[in-house]
Amino acid sequence: AQKITQTQPGMFVQEKEAVTLDCTYDTSDPSYGLFWYKQPSSGEMIFLIYQGSYDQQNATEGRYSLNFQKARKSANLVISASQLGDSAMYFCAMREFPLTSGTYKYIFGTGTRLKVLA
Amino acid sequence: EAQVTQNPRYLITVTGKKLTVTCSQNMNHEYMSWYRQDPGLGLRQIYYSMNVEVTDKGDVPEGYKVSRKEKRNFPLILESPSPNQTSLYFCASSLRQFSGANVLTFGAGSRLTVL
Numbered sequence: 001a002q003k004i005t006q007t008q009p010g011m012f013v014q015e016k017e018a019v020t021l022d023c024t025y026d027t028s029d030p031s032y033g034l035f036w037y038k039q040p041s042s043g044e045m046i047f048l049i050y051q052g053s054y055d056q057q058n059a060t061e062g063r064y065s066l067n068f069q070k071a072r073k074s075a076n077l078v079i080s081a082s083q084l085g086d087s088a089m090y091f092c093a094m095r096e097f098p099l100t101s102g103t104y105k106y107i108f109g110t111g112t113r114l115k116v117l118a
Numbered sequence: 119e120a121q122v123t124q125n126p127r128y129l130i131t132v133t134g135k136k137l138t139v140t141c142s143q144n145m146n147h148e149y150m151s152w153y154r155q156d157p158g159l160g161l162r163q164i165y166y167s168m169n170v171e172v173t174d175k176g177d178v179p180e181g182y183k184v185s186r187k188e189k190r191n192f193p194l195i196l197e198s199p200s201p202n203q204t205s206l207y208f209c210a211s212s213l214r215q216f217s218g219a220n221v222l223t224f225g226a227g228s229r230l231t232v233l
Contacts, residue, residue, distance in 0.1 A: 006160075033219065045208065045224035052218070091160060095220070103168055105176055106151065106222065108161035 002027045004092050006109035013082045014117050020067070021077040021112045023092030031097040034075040036066065039089040039111075048090075051075055079114075087116045120145045124209050124225035131199055132233050139194045139228050141209030147223070148214035150192035154178065154205040155227075161208065167192055168214055199232040206230075 003026040013019035025034065036048040051059045051066045059066040067076040079086055092109040122143045131137055143150065151166035153176075163176030167186040181203055183195040192211075196203060206229050210222040 004160075009158075035219075035221070043206070043227050045210075045222075047221045047223075050219040050221065093161075103166075103174055105163055105166060107163070107177075108153070110158060110160040 002029075002032075002094055002096055002105075002107050004094050004107050004109035006092055006112050008112045009110070010113045010115070012115050012117055013079075013086075015084060016081055018078060018080045019082055019114065021079070021090050021092075021114065023075045023077065023109060025073050025075060025092075025094050027073075027094065027096055029096040033095045033097070034066070034068070035093040035095070035106075036064070036075075036077045037091045037093060037108075038086075039091065040085075041088070045091075049077065082116045084116050084118060087114060089113050120223065122209055122211055122223050122225035124207075124228045126228060127226060128229050130231045130233065133200055134198050137196050137199060137230075139196075139207060139209075139230070141192045141194065141225060142190050143192075143209075143211040143223070144190065145211060145223065146189065147211035148189070149220070150186065150209065150211045151176070151222070152182070152184065152192070152194045153208045153210065154203075155208065156205050164194070164207075196230075199230075201232050204230060204232050 005024045032053045034051045038046045049061045049064045051068045063080045065078045089111045148169045152164040153161040162178045165184040167173045209225040212220045
């Protein structure tokens, strides 16, 4: 069964420093996608970055990059040059692409609450 | 503006009083889904729909019903709410493709309290 694990319930980072949020996943399907979403205190869910299981390069979107280590089944989010506005809850998620069932679900981790310190 | 609209945003109800949370999207997305968010548990998928008249259970479907009669709408029905259904609920939609990002677009959330 697919599973997402985020082991860091909360983290602090100094403004302008880089921070890594951990995410490990478990799936038996060779085809899947990994996502990171940000949830600020206002509550909305904001898409940050996506990595496909067959993508050769690590995904990057501005200050966000995804450190994808397929053999270790990890998809860590790296935020460079942290800003006060980065303080939020961050969720890692996965979607499989099962070839037999033709349907798919999304699985989310429990989240990491990041606090950026001035 | 491309969006997913949920209503109501906030609701306090009592045990056993049927309620419906509506969800509508204007992006012509095939895939729609419902999640509940609880502290320490993250988001858990309740139901999802691959297209009109096609729905399937997520990980926590007990106590909920859904229907997908139109492509744009995917209401969540609580036939007999109980206090353990007190939660923050999100509706989300995406294109239905079996490759590529298919990023979920989320609604603003509906905070439900069952007394």
